[in-house]
Amino acid sequence: MSKGKITRENILAKAFDLASENGLESLTIGELAKQCGMSKSGLFAHFNSKENLQLAVVDFANEVFVSRVIAPARELGDKNIESKLRSILDSWMGWNHSFQGSCMFLDAWKESAKSECAIQQELKKIISHWIQYLQIQIEKGVENHQFREDLDAKQASYELYGLYLSAHLFYSIYGQEQSHQRFWQGVSDLFDRWKR
Template sequence: MSPRRSAQDTIATRDKIVARARLLAASDGLEGITIGRLADALGMSKAGVIGHFGTKETLQVATLDAAVAVFQHEVIDRVTGMPRGIERLLRLCEAWLDYLADGRVSPGGCFLTAAASEFDGRPGPVHDAVAESGARWLRFLEAEARAAVAAGDLPGDTDPGQIAFELNGIAAGANQVIQLHHDLTARDRAWRAMRRICGRDR
């Protein structure tokens, strides 16, 4: 086997492990990832699984990164190419809520929201990675709100950080109601609340 082929096989195996870990963590949390369960599910040895990552924490961070990539595809990519302003912000919110309500995309609800609750009081590299992913998302939302202000779609005295904070809180609340109570009307309630915050409630 050539070195290039061997490297490609290594990457493919690592990606397969992470993909299965993401599905496992979606229902059982990042702490629910165990080397033994992954090895059994993939028909690998425990040493073969951990050998690709070195530590469980490295595997957890790689799993988080995979979940972020899914979120990017399902939510952020939906507004790529749209002019920045309130309509783009609303389309982003709509895609976000669709992601929360679609159990096929992320079984167990929003992976990032669940991870934030799971690791908010646990210091360490996984906590730091979860915190940074959440902070990046808030910065992105704030930038979108700021662009809507610059476009004249929101009042000039609007606080973009407050907009981002409120939208994020609404989505987190909707995710909890959808998952805990299996109440999909939370998606529509959240949508109305987001539209109100964005000045489009009529």
């Protein structure tokens, strides 16, 4: 890897940490340059605009998400889809709790929802891809006869994502313990319905 690429990766790692703490919108070239010990012009040369910087951080965050949430689940295979989904969900919630219970992608999407900007489009793509991944796992459960034959995988993924959104909200209002308890109770109830 070239020196320029290494520098860019280090900048993105720092930018990811800052965006995780304060939100994507708070990320500026000036503040990031200060945190990285670089000049504004030196850092600007890597991205050319605040929007490009934020887009790069969103893509970097997605890579981190895949490595922390999706990659470990792939290693489990498809023998037991319920167990695989529980592992995915556990990693997913762990990902959120590393950001004070907040979803970095949803928070950023909310912040940029005022316009159809490139960041919003990228966030929509990432979240859509994630929901589709959950749907594919549920479809595998149906194909492997682990879930009932007439289960609508799209509806099931909608309900599962709805539990996640509820957990996201409950965390900010009631705290981690209640959010965690309600989420997992909801997941168990869903799995019971999917198998009946």
